[in-house]
Amino acid sequence: MSAFAGLVEHLADLLQPLFHASAAAAAIVLFTALVRLLVHPLSRAAARGQRARAELQPRIAELRKRHGKDQEALQKAVLELHTEEKVSPLSGCLPGLLQLPAFFLLYHLFSNSTIGGHDNGLLSHDLLGAPLGGRWSDVLADGGLGSAGLVYLALFAVVAVVATFNFRRARRTAAAVAVGEADQQVPGVGAVTKVMPYLSYFTLISVAVVPLAAALYVVTSTTWSAVERAVLYR
Numbered sequence: 001m002s003a004f005a006g007l008v009e010h011l012a013d014l015l016q017p018l019f020h021a022s023a024a025a026a027a028i029v030l031f032t033a034l035v036r037l038l039v040h041p042l043s044r045a046a047a048r049g050q051r052a053r054a055e056l057q058p059r060i061a062e063l064r065k066r067h068g069k070d071q072e073a074l075q076k077a078v079l080e081l082h083t084e085e086k087v088s089p090l091s092g093c094l095p096g097l098l099q100l101p102a103f104f105l106l107y108h109l110f111s112n113s114t115i116g117g118h119d120n121g122l123l124s125h126d127l128l129g130a131p132l133g134g135r136w137s138d139v140l141a142d143g144g145l146g147s148a149g150l151v152y153l154a155l156f157a158v159v160a161v162v163a164t165f166n167f168r169r170a171r172r173t174a175a176a177v178a179v180g181e182a183d184q185q186v187p188g189v190g191a192v193t194k195v196m197p198y199l200s201y202f203t204l205i206s207v208a209v210v211p212l213a214a215a216l217y218v219v220t221s222t223t224w225s226a227v228e229r230a231v232l233y234r
Contacts (some may be wrong), residue, residue, distance in 0.1 A: 024125035
């Protein structure tokens with residue numbers, strides 16, 4: 001945690017001439033972008049995997065006709081097909097899972113008053129008057145007005161737009177790949193596919209309950225995802 005706090009402080013120092021009092025917030029956005037760049041190769045692999053799954057649909061349809069109502073045999077055949085073609089039905093989840101450690105690091109960093117036995121200096125930073133270690137509940141307790149309230153309203157607005165974009169795109173993608181029927185033969189994929197389009201809206205809850213620093217990570221990452229998917233899945 002001390003090393004990570006030092007990294008954020010160093011980034012903030014580098015950005016201070018440009019962003020002044022909001023340098024720490026800018027450092028978190030930059031850190032998020034760096035994490036997403038590291039994960040980007042996996043996102044590209046996930047996009048290739050989705051296209052590969054789409055190409056398998058005719059063969060899966062043949063397997064469904066061949067095995068009829070024998071669900072166990074069908075499930076085994078579909079799994080063998082995915083293994084043979086080296087296509088993972090859950091590959092799209094990996095980029096998101098690998099980002100969780102970075103999010104939890106930020107969450108804990110801005111939730112603790114001390115780091116390594118010393119006062120957490122990062123808690124003194126803010127974004128346009130909204131403390132990076134504060135939460136939406138703190139703003140509401142103060143009346144929900146002022147610059148801090150406007151910061152959260154802006155974040156909620158961005159998240160709502162991005163979530164709606166992701167929701168519509170996820171629905172179209174799921175229909176195009178025809179996951180609904182065919183990949184339900186792979187354990188768990190059917191349920192994941194149905195839930196995934198709605199997960200974008202859970203970002204609103206995250207932004208409301210986590211420290212502002214972690215909320216910035218979430219908003220930046222989801223916005224990046226929206227742009228990335230628009231490019232990779234066009």
